[in-house]
Amino acid sequence: MSVEAYCDELMDGKGYVLIRSVFSANELAQANRIIERCIADEEQKVTHFQGANKDKMHLQKRVWNLLNKGEIFVQMVQQPIVMDIVGRFLGSEFCLGSIAANCILPGGPGQEPHIDYPYWDMYKKDSFPHNINHSYPLNCQVTILLNDFTEQNGATSVFPYTQKLCRYPDEQDIQSYCDQMERMTGKAGDIAIFYGLTWHNAMPNLTSDQTRSAILIQYLPKFVKPMEDQKTGVNSEVIDSATPMLKQLLGFDYPYPKILDKAKAANTEGRVK
Numbered sequence: 334m335s336v337e338a339y340c341d342e343l344m345d346g347k348g349y350v351l352i353r354s355v356f357s358a359n360e361l362a363q364a365n366r367i368i369e370r371c372i373a374d375e376e377q378k379v380t381h382f383q384g385a386n387k388d389k390m391h392l393q394k395r396v397w398n399l400l401n402k403g404e405i406f407v408q409m410v411q412q413p414i415v416m417d418i419v420g421r422f423l424g425s426e427f428c429l430g431s432i433a434a435n436c437i438l439p440g441g442p443g444q445e446p447h448i449d450y451p452y453w454d455m456y457k458k459d460s461f462p463h464n465i466n467h468s469y470p471l472n473c474q475v476t477i478l479l480n481d482f483t484e485q486n487g488a489t490s491v492f493p494y495t496q497k498l499c500r501y502p503d504e505q506d507i508q509s510y511c512d513q514m515e516r517m518t519g520k521a522g523d524i525a526i527f528y529g530l531t532w533h534n535a536m537p538n539l540t541s542d543q544t545r546s547a548i549l550i551q552y553l554p555k556f557v558k559p560m561e562d563q564k565t566g567v568n569s570e571v572i573d574s575a576t577p578m579l580k581q582l583l584g585f586d587y588p589y590p591k592i593l594d595k596a597k598a599a600n601t602e603g604r605v606k
């Protein structure tokens with residue numbers, strides 16, 4: 334499939350595509366080893382989208398800011414096929430909004446259907462620009478399957494074509510569209526690319542012995558503020574050895590906001606008397 338065809342599918346087709354066998358067993362092993370260590374060490378980290386069952390929230394773990402956690406994530410975030418597709422979809426100077434792991438442990442409850450940043454609070458429609466619609470995208474998500482995703486272990490669900498509705502799903506929407514729901518099942522190393530306006534959610538992990546882990550990468554057009562603060566959150570060692578692509582992703586090539594007169598922000602030199 335061509336880059337154009339992928340973009341058409343994200344925009345006007347189902348809103349998501351699966352690409353098989355993008356990452357090798359060796360790359361997955363490196364990523365899984367680090368993430369397993371992080372989730373063993375850290376306090377439970379709940380996701381920003383909660384499922385219905387609060388008693389089981391500790392069975393979902395999130396590891397944020399992966400660029401600081403290992404070189405493998407620095408490589409994954411710059412995967413060349415993904416760079417081509419996202420660069421066409423969001424414009425060539427796109428940036429990184431977030432890279433995190435989402436692990437659904439056995440018995441983990443999953444999430445409710447939602448849309449992703451910067452659309453994440455679109456239930457307040459009035460806080461978004463007049464006439465906002467899906468026709469030019471402010472988000473592109475990539476999910477890297479770190480182990481096989483099955484219907485049993487909580488493979489992400491997705492509601493095809495809902496990106497075109499450009500709205501946060503309510504209870505009634507979910508009832509009306511549930512027959513059309515599909516699952517992003519696949520093998521470890523596959524990736525899903527989707528437009529974050531497409532309703533989706535992690536599903537409950539019904540197994541008793543398999544953790545379902547994914548890396549979630551959020552890409553944004555150059556002018557949208559990243560969700561994770563890349564410039565201050567990413568370690569200087571990562572920044573100092575960054576490729577030109579990574580520097581772009583971290584927002585170093587984009588000059589705004591900027592002070593455009595001689596006055597310094599913190600003093601009154603520029604005040605007109």
Ligand SMILES: O=C(O)CCC(=O)C(=O)O
Nearest residue numbers: 380435489533534535547
């Ligand atoms: O892990 C998943 O399957 C989906 C996670 C997700 O959609 C999110 O946390 O925004």
